[in-house]
Amino acid sequence: SLRVPIAVVIETAEFSDVNMTRRLVQQARENLGEHAELERLVFDRGFLDGADLAWLTEQEILFVIPAKKEMHVYADAVALATLTPDARATRTEKASRRRRLSSENPMVEVHAVGLHGLTSYGEYGTDVKASAANSKKFKPTPINAVVLTESGKCARKEPLVLLTNSSVRDPFCTVDAYWERATIENCLFREGKQSLHLEHPFQRNADAIRGRCV
DSSP states (O other), X not given: OOOOOOOOOOOOTTSOGGGSHHHHHHHHHHHHTTSOOOOEEEOOGGGOOHHHHHHHXXXXXXXXXXXXXXXXXXXXXXHHHHHOGXXXXXXXXXXXXXXXXXXXXXXXXXXXXXXXXXXXXXXXXXXXXXXXXXXXXXXXXXXXXXXEEEXXXXXXXXXXXXXXXXXXSSHHHHHHHHHTTHHIIIIIHHHHHHTSOTTSOXXXXXXXHXXXXX
């Protein structure tokens, strides 16, 4: 399938990724117009924000994003996945599917468990205040998750927990969606650094980068 950038935000390194989600979505929708609809977002931990994820759900946009290890929902998901080994799906794939390897490309055994309706991500919701999770009247918004573990040479050492608002009945559907993010890392960013020379611009400011991209 054709993969082309449909939204780009250029900011200084000090600008947090978490402030870009809604800007990117709105820009993508404007650029797509009536030609296509924005169906799913797959992004990294830098964009993790409960209010933004709830906003995406309200916009009827699916998302897949990894949880941070210090989050309650991460520990909750890993514990529940350990207690439900019968729900685990397994397949074997090349390690390069998820990351570039310099010389080796071994096979790893990948295990995935889908979990529905986790309520331990208290920040997931619209206008949720930091203190609200401690209130007796607080009702958390359920979120789904996939817990990914691996075995074999070059296997990841710790579980990966993917948060999503889509079904996880087939957990590998969520996993495959997340692996698509590697296209950005391995193609778009590499193309930007090598062909557009974004790594070494004439001047280190936003206008110089924008001029190089246009």
